Amino acid sequence: MNILFLYVIIPAIKGIVILSIVLFLVAYATYIERRVLAFMQARLGPNLAGPQGILQPIADGVKLLAKEDIIPSSSQKFLHFLAPILILVPALVIFGLVPFGDASNLFGLLKNPITLYITDVNVAILLVVGFASLGVYGLILGGWSSNSKYSFIGALRSAAQVVSYEVPQVIAIASVLLLSSSLSLVKIVEAQKEMGLWFIFPGFLAFFIYLVCGIAETNRLPFDLPEAESELVAGYHTEYSGMKFAFFFMGEYANMIVVSSVATVLFLGGWLPPFPSLKIWHSLPQIPVFWFFAKVLLFLFIYIWLRATFPRYRFDQLMDLAWKWLLPLSILNLVLVAFIKWGIK
């Protein structure tokens, strides 16, 4: 009975809670983006559906559910159906690995403390990177199954972009792993707690490389040529309508939140307050997951800020940036961090 309780029921409850929070956040990321983007452009965003427009994502969801699902007659039905799923589901799976907080009592509701993550896999980073790469299949299948010249070009560009930016990203992550000497996400956060500093301070270059690669992975401005509105209409998701189109968009925002979450765990200390060894943090009330969500929201704001400001790179300049600049820079960073670690010892 104890085993059933501990190993089946509690993780199931945690999974449902985390999944619903994440889907809620994905839907409201669209609202946050439209509002913040509008404020930066001297206009108001959606503010009519509900007070200050809070119910806008629900209105969008209802509208998209009621729309007709148009499938081009010359496309392959099974692949057309599979592509949006392959983009959204790997992103949601990663949230099973990301730690939101440490052991907590949930304000004294429970007798024994529970940990605020589903499980602590000891090769978590490897699984995260692996699942993130599965998203490429969705892009390629989406472009291929639409059977249209423009979508196909968009899908090819997108696949090439995602694959080439994964290499500097993984090398930047490797330099963080040198500092923490463990692949488990929970242990990385605990290593930051021991060091008394977030990993962004020694590893600033790694943080910068990871952020740039993360933006390129999720096809956001300034790297969003595959879905550039002014050239290929909408790239690989031109031929989708209704809920499948919604899935593509939710997949993009879910990927954004995944990149933000992994960046907070690796570089900004997960659920730790800044300079975690200071004593003043013990006198303040300990709200679990507050710091984690604050940092994720900060990253979302940075994403939107970059979208509002910069033009987009041309495709060959994009690939230039990845292979000629970011890759050597990340290898240089790895060597530097190795020297620092050897120096500390």
Add this chain to the structure above:
Amino acid sequence: MLDVQELELNMGPQHPATHGVLRLILKVDGERIIDAKPVIGYLHRGTEKLFENQTYPMNVPHTDRLDYIAAATNNHSYCGAVEKLLGVEVPRRAKFIRVMLDELQRISSHLVWLATHALDIGAMTPFFYTFRERELILDLFEEYCGARLTLNCMTIGGVPEDLPEGWIEKLKEFIEIFEEKIWDYENLLTDNRIWKKRTIGVGVISPEDAINYGLTGPPLRGSGIKYDVRRAIPYEVYPELDFEIPIGKNGDTYDRYLVRMEEMRQSVKILKQCIEKIPDGEIQAKGLKFIKPKPAEVYFSVEAPKGELGFHIISDGSPKPYRVKVRPPSFINLQALPSMVKGHLIADVVAIIGTLDIVLGEIDR
């Protein structure tokens, strides 16, 4: 064995970035462009034939619809041509008002150009900032002549109405606001490394080619040739005003961008001088109740924001013109597109169309 096939891509008449109904047939090898052929005529309305069926004053509202973004210069060019045909001298105050409207229209048209060009290359926010300033200009136009876009603000022999009270104060306020806000656009774009990478070396046209194709306006001045109708064939009060003509060095997209930004600043300088120097007086020449010119042929051109806009009018002694031919700057600038686009990638075609600043209303008439 393995043949490399050329793909023929149709950037069709309905497209978010072709500034109207322009159709481009691109021959593409992978991503490099081998040839581009513009197909026009989707907006043809028979304007030149329409001019022959109506009398001279009735044609003025129709000229608004040629280059619908800069309507005042169209009116100016047509009215100037008919005045040259009749040999009529416009009063001095009317000349100053015409120059002020022209320069305001130049700023407004360049703001629209900046908005759409930046949007095509991916920067969304300059669009909203420029349209915020353009609203102030359109409000000024509304106070003066009653309409915002299709102005009908000039008549043969002068201007229809005098400036309302408080217009010059509002113009001074606008100039103050604009001189500050133009730094917003410069900060976002001019030194930005992504912008520079997208525009330097893209769409180069050499000075000899520019003269051979007959380009005018910023595409010509971006290649280094200092030709501006306001200095070459002066009209109205331009000989008395002090302004510079900006030119570029390399003839690429970045130089044309800098030329247009500097032109906006020079227009503000001209406006300031006009506000000081404007005299009192009449606004309409006398004796033009019934217009019936002698049989003659005349050509008159002004410096529109897009280039040299000219009207060639042939009259045969009746109240209606015999033939009116428009020299549209965008039509002639578009001819340089195939040679500018060769060898570039598909992503650059959009940037090059944006930098030529074409308006399909002028091209198709």
Add this chain to the structure above:
Amino acid sequence: MKLKDLLLFDLIIGLLTSFKHIFRKKFTVPYPYKKLNPAPRFRGFFYLNPSTCLGCNMCWKACPIDIIYIESHDEQTPEGKRKKVVDRFDIDLQRCMFCGLCEASCPNGSFKLTLKTGFYEGAVYDRRELWWDRYKLQNYVKEKKEKKNG
């Protein structure tokens, strides 16, 4: 490679520009909850009192699109002078381009055909409502404004 390029100064200035706009006043007007008033010279919909019209047909001749239709007959006034009385004064608003040439050519002084009513919200569901006869020329704008205020 200057130091400014390495530290991405140009990108940072752009970021600061778009950041400071979050705190500035927004420029959009939430129509239809708030409306802007047009200028006094705004060329809106027509107003004419047909009983004061001279019947000179100048507006008909000046219109570039020929959308004004006037029919009149002659009458004797009590003083013995000849006066034109307008039977029919129709304007086809579907094709009007609001250029103002008819208003500019009307010689009637303060009773002239005028476009400066400041009224622009004239969208209708039925196209036939855009053929304006004498009654509408005189009363349409007034009635719509009263309905809005009252």
